[in-house]
Amino acid sequence: VSLSTQRLPRRRDDVRLDDHEFHSYLVSPELGVAHELNAMARAVWELCDGTTRVDEVVDAICQVFDVEREVAVADVSAVVDQLAAAKLVGWVDVPRGAR
Amino acid sequence: MDGGDVVRQGDRAVLLTDDPAFGEAIASGCERRGVSVAVAGTGQADAGIVILDLEHIGSSTAALPRDGVQRLVAIGDPTRGAGGTHIDAWVSLDARCEELVVAITGGGSGGPPPQDAPRGQQRGLVEMDRGAGEAKLRIVFAEPRRLPRAVFSEALRHDHGFEVTATDGDAAATVLQAQRVRPSAVVAAPSRHDLPQLCERLRALDGAPPTLVFDRGGSEELLLHAIESGAAGYVTGHGGLGGLAEAVHAIANGESVVPPAMLGPLLRRLIERQREAASAMERLVVLTPREREVLALLAEGRDAAGIASVLFISPETARTHLQRVLRKLGVHSRREAVALVATSGLAERLGRMVERNAS
Numbered sequence: 015v016s017l018s019t020q021r022l023p024r025r026r027d028d029v030r031l032d033d034h035e036f037h038s039y040l041v042s043p044e045l046g047v048a049h050e051l052n053a054m055a056r057a058v059w060e061l062c063d064g065t066t067r068v069d070e071v072v073d074a075i076c077q078v079f080d081v082e083r084e085v086a087v088a089d090v091s092a093v094v095d096q097l098a099a100a101k102l103v104g105w106v107d108v109p110r111g112a113r
Numbered sequence: 114m115d116g117g118d119v120v121r122q123g124d125r126a127v128l129l130t131d132d133p134a135f136g137e138a139i140a141s142g143c144e145r146r147g148v149s150v151a152v153a154g155t156g157q158a159d160a161g162i163v164i165l166d167l168e169h170i171g172s173s174t175a176a177l178p179r180d181g182v183q184r185l186v187a188i189g190d191p192t193r194g195a196g197g198t199h200i201d202a203w204v205s206l207d208a209r210c211e212e213l214v215v216a217i218t219g220g221g222s223g224g225p226p227p228q229d230a231p232r233g234q235q236r237g238l239v240e241m242d243r244g245a246g247e248a249k250l251r252i253v254f255a256e257p258r259r260l261p262r263a264v265f266s267e268a269l270r271h272d273h274g275f276e277v278t279a280t281d282g283d284a285a286a287t288v289l290q291a292q293r294v295r296p297s298a299v300v301a302a303p304s305r306h307d308l309p310q311l312c313e314r315l316r317a318l319d320g321a322p323p324t325l326v327f328d329r330g331g332s333e334e335l336l337l338h339a340i341e342s343g344a345a346g347y348v349t350g351h352g353g354l355g356g357l358a359e360a361v362h363a364i365a366n367g368e369s370v371v372p373p374a375m376l377g378p379l380l381r382r383l384i385e386r387q388r389e390a391a392s393a394m395e396r397l398v399v400l401t402p403r404e405r406e407v408l409a410l411l412a413e414g415r416d417a418a419g420i421a422s423v424l425f426i427s428p429e430t431a432r433t434h435l436q437r438v439l440r441k442l443g444v445h446s447r448r449e450a451v452a453l454v455a456t457s458g459l460a461e462r463l464g465r466m467v468e469r470n471a472s
Contacts (some may be wrong), residue, residue: 033374053373067386074383078340078376079369091158 021105023094024064029102031059040102049100058093062103068094119147126217130166132329134350135350136355138264139164139188141272141354142210148217162187162217166188167332168193168206169350178451188217198229206258210267215258248278250365253290254320255311257282266286273358284311291315291322296312297365298345300357312343323364327357336375339383346370393459396442402467404441407434409467412454 032039032048038056040049050066054075061071072086079086088106126143129148130136136152143150150164163182167189184201191203202216253276256262266279278294280286284307291299297317301308301321316410323345328335331349339347346369348360360370370381400408403424410420419433435447444450454460 026394044271053371053376056373057380058374060396061380061384070384071380073387074380078379080367080369081389 020108022064022108023052023062023103024100024106025031025059025062025097026101031056035071042102045101047100049102054089055093057100058090059097062094062097064106065109125160126162126164127160127469128152128164129154129391129397130343131336132169132350132354133164135169135261135264137165138261138268139213142264143214143217145267145271146210150212150217156196157382159239164187167193167200184217184219186213188213203345204260206260208215209373210260210263211388212317218380219468228388249274250298250362251276251294251296251298252278252365253280253287254295255282255299255329257302261302265327268354268359274353275358275361283307284314287311288314291318292446296322298323298325298361299345300327300361301350302327306343308338309440310444316343323367325360325364331372331375331379333375333382336371336379340379340383343438343470347375348372377424390459393453394462396453397463398457399439399441404434405440405463406467407431408438408442408454409429409460411435411464412451412460 026042028042028044030041030043030080032041038051040051040059042048058071068090069087072083075081075086075090076083081089089105098105126135126149128139130139130152131154133152140150140152151160157397161181164186165188167187177388185199186202186204187195187200188204188206189195191200192203200217204216206212211225224348231430252269254262254266254269254277256265256279262279262281265279269275270277278290278296280290281460282302287299287301288311295409299311301311301324308326315322315324322342325346326335326339326344327348327350328339329350336347346364348357348370349372350357351372352359363370370445397405397408406424407420415423417428420426420435421428424431426434439445439447439450442450442453444453454463
């Protein structure tokens with residue numbers, strides 16, 4: 015589902031990113047929970063802006079880290095799906111002209 | 114303050130810096146020379162001797178506490194000044210650590226000389242740690258300025274157990290040292306322009322040591338440049354010497370290193386580059402094979418006459434092709450067309466397309 019080029023992940027506006035020395039957390043006052051993020055999940059969260067496709071994130075990650083594309087797809091998809099399941103990101107449709 | 118006073122023994126010295134790694138390295142180097150220096154973030158000085166790291170202190174020199182400060186020492190470029198603050202002693206980034214110690218003590222003895230004073234001084238080989246008899250992680254540390262080069266390589270050697278060969282940061286000297294000592298990693302604070310060359314030449318060596326770019330201040334632009342140049346990692350001074358040492362171990366183990374808070378912006382920049390390249394590629398495919406040849410020659414720096422002579426066509430025909438290329442690419446000038454090819458990383462792909470057409 016995450017790799018769909020028809021829908022783009024978009025983070026909720028009311029969720030706050032808190033950086034601490036070794037970990038980052040997403041804090042949602044409305045949902046009343048905090049989620050711990052590792053470095054990659056933190057970066058993926060920042061890119062859930064409603065304009066960036068998941069496969070673009072995967073390609074960029076492959077450029078930085080020496081990792082097989084299949085592994086990157088699995089990792090990024092898992093993060094986005096977990097964020098979506100926790101209702102921290104939603105989905106928006108790709109504008110028709112941009113497909 | 115009186116610059117002529119010799120600081121009393123026991124006076125507390127504090128280094129103000131936003132760069133914890135440099136602070137720890139300076140403190141470690143001074144300690145080995147008998148002078149104790151504490152490190153503090155900017156605006157937290159409570160000491161008789163205050164040392165300012167002017168490259169990494171923000172703009173807060175004017176807000177420095179004056180009460181009780183006997184001696185103010187600045188590390189940096191004296192020609193740039195310290196924002197009107199009177200400095201008792203300047204220490205250039207090209208100074209030796211001993212000069213810093215003298216500046217701190219005001220000419221008084223800083224204590225015994227370090228046990229491992231710099232030895233080799235031929236070009237490219239500044240300091241060398243020879244056969245310690247145990248398996249240490251061997252690195253080449255490339256930094257153009259003497260003071261940070263000396264204190265970082267000493268601290269990595271003495272406090273973190275690396276075997277360090279330091280060079281002056283020039284790509285050729287760094288590659289030469291890497292060839293000679295076969296390090297597990299190269300830590301480089303090189304000038305921007307020779308970073309791609311350095312990474313490429315290191316990758317071609319036997320053992321292909323990975324490059325860790327050490328950017329004390331931290332800059333998204335330099336991070337992007339480092340990754341696009343093929344560096345295995347990028348680290349800032351914000352994690353202290355421990356963070357630097359950890360990053361060295363990680364890249365020596367084949368990992369990639371990017372500061373977590375900078376990874377998102379880096380990926381964003383890479384995605385923008387991918388989009389620019391895709392958009393430029395879309396424009397490129399509408400060119401005819403002849404127009405691609407013309408564009409490739411233009412990107413090589415040839416004018417209409419030069420293009421005409423290579424393609425055996427008249428200059429007038431070359432100009433007509435150029436006009437069509439500009440129109441199809443949607444750019445207004447030849448310079449813009451060249452920039453489009455260069456910034457989108459299309460030069461190589463364009464070259465391949467032209468070669469395919471020719472064969």
